[in-house]
Amino acid sequence: MEEASVSTSATTSRAVQFESFGGPEALRVREVPVPHAGSGQIRVRVTAAGLNPMDWVMTSDAETATRFGLSLPCGFGTDYAGVVDEVGDGVSEFAIGDRVFGGAMSRAVADHVVVDEAGAIAVGGSAHRTPDGVDDRTAAALTIAGSTAAAALAVVDLGPSDTVLIGGAGGGVGVFAVQLARLAGARVIGTGSATSADALRALGAEPVTYGDGLVDRVRALAPAGVTAAMDLHGTDTAYAARELGVPDKRITTIAAQIDGITPANGALAAPGAIEEIAGLVAAGRLRVPIAASYPVEQIRAAVELQAGRHVHGKVVIDL
Structure with missing residues (x-):
């Protein structure tokens, strides 16, 4: 020793x-x-x-x-x-x-x-x-944001055929989730305030304002439908995803629990997930x-x- x-x-x-x-x-x-x-x-x-x-x-x-x-x-x-x-x-x-x-x-x-x-x-x-x-x-x-985003991505299992709705896309976890979803090949629609639109576009998301009328605004952006959702703020995005026809198994939350929906916990991120994220940052593929x-x-x-x-x-x- x-x-x-x-x-x-x-x-x-x-x-x-x-x-x-x-x-x-x-x-x-x-x-x-x-x-x-x-x-x-x-x-x-x-x-x-x-x-x-x-x-x-x-x-x-x-x-x-x-x-x-x-x-x-x-x-x-x-x-x-x-x-x-x-x-x-x-x-x-x-x-x-x-x-x-x-x-x-x-x-x-x-x-x-x-x-x-x-x-x-x-x-x-x-x-x-x-x-x-x-x-x-x-x-x-x-560590916390990256691990949590990786765990959320693992729950919804995104691929190139997906359009994912991410609630709270400009927050600490959101900036990782948006970019990881894009690296997985998915189209990303991210909720935020009107002032966050440019920041979301810079991450690779199509911005949509949260609040009343969210479902209609998402339908207008994605008439072919949304296939997955991550609510990184509360429950509004998760309930909107249900209304948009997303099955519960492809919805996750990090700050609330909803019956039938699997929450994501950074402590349950796959072994090596945070090292992979750090490697993506070092390679210039994730900012x-x-x-x-x-x-x-x-x-x-x-x-x-x-x-x-x-x-x-x-x-x-x-x-």
Whole structure:
């Protein structure tokens, strides 16, 4: 076994924490003891952390936090990217200096995060090698949204003969889902606000505004019909898809459950899915729009922007 290796002598570092659950106003940047990698673990010096809706949903109140196994004081954020700066005994896949990205549930917005060498996001955290040509801000936006989009694509099983309706196509998961659907050969109709139309076209989707009259607008765009649907926001798109004749087995949701419809969960994405997505980014075949980046000291403003759900792309924290 390898001996544990350490590259820093710092004793404290920054971490965004909740002392009480709530909204952005409850977030604080704190000085905390530097964590250390145990057996089978690596420590990452985080350079960027991507925000997702699940981050603030999980920590919005004590009851919800308890369902996710969170207790006070609690960290914040799940997606991260950075550089390995400490390895524990028995680690063989990573070394100091390796660039990595991954997920560590509700503790990623911090100078350092410790994750298992072979772990899961919710249990021990996960780590993947960052491909050459992918910067850390982009890598920090991949894990949750990319895994969730891959899981949604797997449920509806798209091909070149499909026309898919994607609800919330301009959001964090949507930007991945649209492009993955196009890479699968499908025609994509994406819902969004009127102001998101150009952004959706740039991703390869045909934009349609959400809200009352959605079914009629989709019929006008696709008179031959829609064959699959992904609702990445709530339930409106899923119900519209049913009205358009899409069978339940080819509809999925990520933020709600509907009887008869299979929800998509990023934790159930196929093995290797996130590495495949990172490879597509590195090859220039999939782009990750970064809507905004903030220094960690402005975490509240960043969360307020992301929680507004009108951002076209990802919000990233720089550390």
